[in-house]
Amino acid sequence: MDFDFSEDQQMLMTAFEGLLAPWTQAPQGLHGYTVYSAELQAEIAAAGFMEIAAQPGFSLLDAALLVEAGAACPVSVELASSMMIAPLLANAEGPLAVASALGQPVRYLPVSQSVCLFHDGDVWQAPVASAQIEVLDSVAAYPLGRLARVPNAASKLSSDLAGTIRRRALIGIAAEAAGLMRGAIDCTVAYVRERQQFGQPLGHFQAIQHRLAESAQLARASRWLAFRAADSERESDAATACLYAQESMRKVITDCHQFTGAMGLTLEWPLHLWTYRMKVLQGEFGGKGAQARRLAQSAWPETATEAAALPEMAM
Amino acid sequence: MDFGWSEQQDALRGKVVEFLRDHLPDGWQDIAALSPGSQEVTDFSREFCPKLAEAGLLASHWPPEFGGRDAPAWDHFIIGEVMWEAGEPRGPQYYNVNWIGPTILHYGNEEQKAQHLCRMMQGDVIWCQGFSEPSGGSDLAAMRTRAERDGDRYRINGQKIWTSYARLAEFCFLLARTGAGKRDISVFLIPMDRPGITVRPIESVVGDGDLHEVFFDDVEALESERLGPEGKGWDVVRYSLNFERVGIPRYALALRTLHAAVADLEASGSFTETARLAAALAMSSCEAARMLVYEAVDQRSKSAPGTGIASMARYAVVLAERQVADFVLDWTPHLFVSETNPMVATHHKRAIAAGLAAGAAEIQLNLVARDMLGLGT
Numbered sequence: 001m002d003f004d005f006s007e008d009q010q011m012l013m014t015a016f017e018g019l020l021a022p023w024t025q026a027p028q029g030l031h032g033y034t035v036y037s038a039e040l041q042a043e044i045a046a047a048g049f050m051e052i053a054a055q056p057g058f059s060l061l062d063a064a065l066l067v068e069a070g071a072a073c074p075v076s077v078e079l080a081s082s083m084m085i086a087p088l089l090a091n092a093e094g095p096l097a098v099a100s101a102l103g104q105p106v107r108y109l110p111v112s113q114s115v116c117l118f119h120d121g122d123v124w125q126a127p128v129a130s131a132q133i134e135v136l137d138s139v140a141a142y143p144l145g146r147l148a149r150v151p152n153a154a155s156k157l158s159s160d161l162a163g164t165i166r167r168r169a170l171i172g173i174a175a176e177a178a179g180l181m182r183g184a185i186d187c188t189v190a191y192v193r194e195r196q197q198f199g200q201p202l203g204h205f206q207a208i209q210h211r212l213a214e215s216a217q218l219a220r221a222s223r224w225l226a227f228r229a230a231d232s233e234r235e236s237d238a239a240t241a242c243l244y245a246q247e248s249m250r251k252v253i254t255d256c257h258q259f260t261g262a263m264g265l266t267l268e269w270p271l272h273l274w275t276y277r278m279k280v281l282q283g284e285f286g287g288k289g290a291q292a293r294r295l296a297q298s299a300w301p302e303t304a305t306e307a308a309a310l311p312e313m314a315m
Numbered sequence: 316m317d318f319g320w321s322e323q324q325d326a327l328r329g330k331v332v333e334f335l336r337d338h339l340p341d342g343w344q345d346i347a348a349l350s351p352g353s354q355e356v357t358d359f360s361r362e363f364c365p366k367l368a369e370a371g372l373l374a375s376h377w378p379p380e381f382g383g384r385d386a387p388a389w390d391h392f393i394i395g396e397v398m399w400e401a402g403e404p405r406g407p408q409y410y411n412v413n414w415i416g417p418t419i420l421h422y423g424n425e426e427q428k429a430q431h432l433c434r435m436m437q438g439d440v441i442w443c444q445g446f447s448e449p450s451g452g453s454d455l456a457a458m459r460t461r462a463e464r465d466g467d468r469y470r471i472n473g474q475k476i477w478t479s480y481a482r483l484a485e486f487c488f489l490l491a492r493t494g495a496g497k498r499d500i501s502v503f504l505i506p507m508d509r510p511g512i513t514v515r516p517i518e519s520v521v522g523d524g525d526l527h528e529v530f531f532d533d534v535e536a537l538e539s540e541r542l543g544p545e546g547k548g549w550d551v552v553r554y555s556l557n558f559e560r561v562g563i564p565r566y567a568l569a570l571r572t573l574h575a576a577v578a579d580l581e582a583s584g585s586f587t588e589t590a591r592l593a594a595a596l597a598m599s600s601c602e603a604a605r606m607l608v609y610e611a612v613d614q615r616s617k618s619a620p621g622t623g624i625a626s627m628a629r630y631a632v633v634l635a636e637r638q639v640a641d642f643v644l645d646w647t648p649h650l651f652v653s654e655t656n657p658m659v660a661t662h663h664k665r666a667i668a669a670g671l672a673a674g675a676a677e678i679q680l681n682l683v684a685r686d687m688l689g690l691g692t
Contacts, residue, residue, distance in 0.1 A: 001324075001389060002317045003613040009316060061316060189688050204691070209684035210677065216688055217627050221603035224610060228318040244599040292595035293588075299598060300577050300586070 003224070008057055009065060016066055019043060026074040026270030034076065035273055036111060036143045041077045041095060044070075050082045050094055060084060060168070064175040064230035068223060071179025072186070074273040076142060078108040080172030084230075085116060085165050089125055089157075092116075097128065098169050099147055100285045107280060109145030110135045116157075116165060119150055123162035126154035141276040167238045170291065173284050174226035174241035180281070181219035181245075181252045184274035188212065188256040191263070191271075202259060211255045218248035236298035243291035249278045320393075327390055331372060331397040338366055339404060347402025348657030350522025350664060351409070352480040357441060357524070360406030364438025367405070373438055374412045377420065381428060382436035388616035392564070400567035402658060407442070407480040411435040414558035415442050415488050419504070422543040422551050431486070431504060443484035443507070445475040445529060446552075452477065453675040455490070455500075455552065460531060462491035462501060469493070469541075471503070471511075471534040479672075481507070481514045481527035490552060491531075493545050500548035503536050510534070521664045558615075559673045560629040564608065565665070566601040569639040572662040573597055576647045579656070590646050597638040604631040623686035626679035633676045636666035 005013060023040055044050065053063040063083035070079045078095035086092040097112040102119050109115060115131060117124045130153035136144040157165070189212060192203035202208050222245040229237035253275045257264045264271045285291070320328070340346075349355050367373040368382065376391040377383025395413065398405055405412070416435050419427055434440040451457030460473025471491055481487070484507050493501040507514070511534035517526040543551045577594050580586040586594075607628035614624055640663050643651055650659040670676040684690040 001320065001609055001613060003610045004617075005316055065316075185688075189690065192690065203688075206681070209688075209690045210680040212688055212690065213627075213680040213683035214630070216683060217607070217631050218603075220610075220627065221607050221631055224318075224606035225599075225603060227316065228606065231316075231318045239595075240599045240602050243595060244603050247596060247599070288596075289592060292592040292599075295595040295598060296591035299595070300581065300591070 061231040067175040068179040071176040072183040084168040105144045107142045124154035126151040170238040170242035174245045177245035178223035239295035246288040352524025356406040361439045381432035396564040418555040443481040445489035469536040475529040502542040502548045560625040566604045600635040604635040626682040630679040633670040640666045
């Protein structure tokens, strides 16, 4: 049990954070809902970070560290699927979008080269160029798209692989959520230190201190649960991490916006770049209901008869 | 970064589990259902802890001269996890090995260490902790109990309250004011049979032997009974509290209780989808608390735990305890009011105090806001 970075991890994080450094401030005069950077996406790929999990001496845990660090940036780039799922697939050129169902919003689909799709109990892989996609225009801070049908060029993956992809998707969501919560809380803490009301900074009010401290607890525990799941790759750890993160984000989003007041409703203040990604992650892969179902299934397996009597688990 | 256990740690856990299997009597769960401060559990701890010491499992993290083997902090914590999950057969003596002993080890002089740590290692000494007073619980600095200098000794007058284990304790880890300043506090290691000390039990819903009033009426204390320099008690207390806040792996008993409640629901065919959702959420809260407590222990194993992380971990533990206690009340109310599974009632008694002991939950949030978020007045 060791919660500190190893020397290799420290070097990895220093290199990655150096690459992210120019992107840690939100662009001035922002007018859009989303800040996706193809340039940063390409830089991260060119530097070899997407293959980190397969590098000698590194593992999925190291990918989770990078996903979390990347998500804490106001600029969004697709890291989780490229780092955690693409290595399982053949010819999955990144960015890689993962669709948990047909008809649902899919993060990064309009900017992706490849897509993985869960449909009808199977998982498919296809180049995005071969798919008919609908680009969704929304307030979310992710580029979003939707698939209406399984692309003709899609190839079906094995059911074993489907389980691993789903598990890694949950771990990726948890790590990304942890970074987003951290980014949103940092942004809010900076705001309440400066913003004066009733003759003192908002951060001097205990009502605000306590709720932000609670949010910080949720974010930090989410981070450790995500890293533990990446380290163990156990089904129960993945479900726990994703469930806890999806449950925790609700409070973090609400409180960060509450304490930022109307400023947090504007596009010029960067808070939405974290919170409006979290709002999409909250319901990913069936949301907390499905994750709770998965965790309960791991912790307290039902007999085959009981399981058959229940509705099919959300993908 | 590594979230697994080493082979040595797995083996240690196995050894402790085996030790409990060999040394806990058949009716242990009925004994454990009483509070750690009850006569029964205290008596049991006096038989059990010497055996634990003999097996090298009571305070392995202490130096060899005091009966330990300088084992890593993690070893002691793993032992604590298994003990707490089993209902804490060390009874009130977990105080000794979790934080009173380590604080004496850190701040005590050689005589104090030899006197107290060696007694603790014999496994039969009970301590209480004189912190809260009628005028100040979480606000420790508001305490009024005074230790006035009288030549080479002190005279202590005042009152403590909510003092766990006081009725059966042989010693008190006592805080008293020794100067005019708000933080002019000193710590004394006082025998409880000293003339002038009166203990009155307080009946409560958390079990017999857990809450007392302790009156100090012109109680004499020797200078050699003061722990650390005069007026520096605040540092000693902070050190001790950082151990206490994450000293008990409370999520371990909470998880065991959750599993017991789920097993009961499954047996009656009532583990519905809604109950499964609630159970999974409670379980994820326990795991979240576990990870933050582990982070605090990891920090402690490398240096001293920072105030912030111990407080954050404690707050997560409070939430997890509450979620499991509520799960039982929501879904298996019969377990709360019956003898079917005594550990469920035991968990409830212990869980409801988690947000009060070692500083109220709100104090933990104050410390997180100040030390981890940099927010303060």
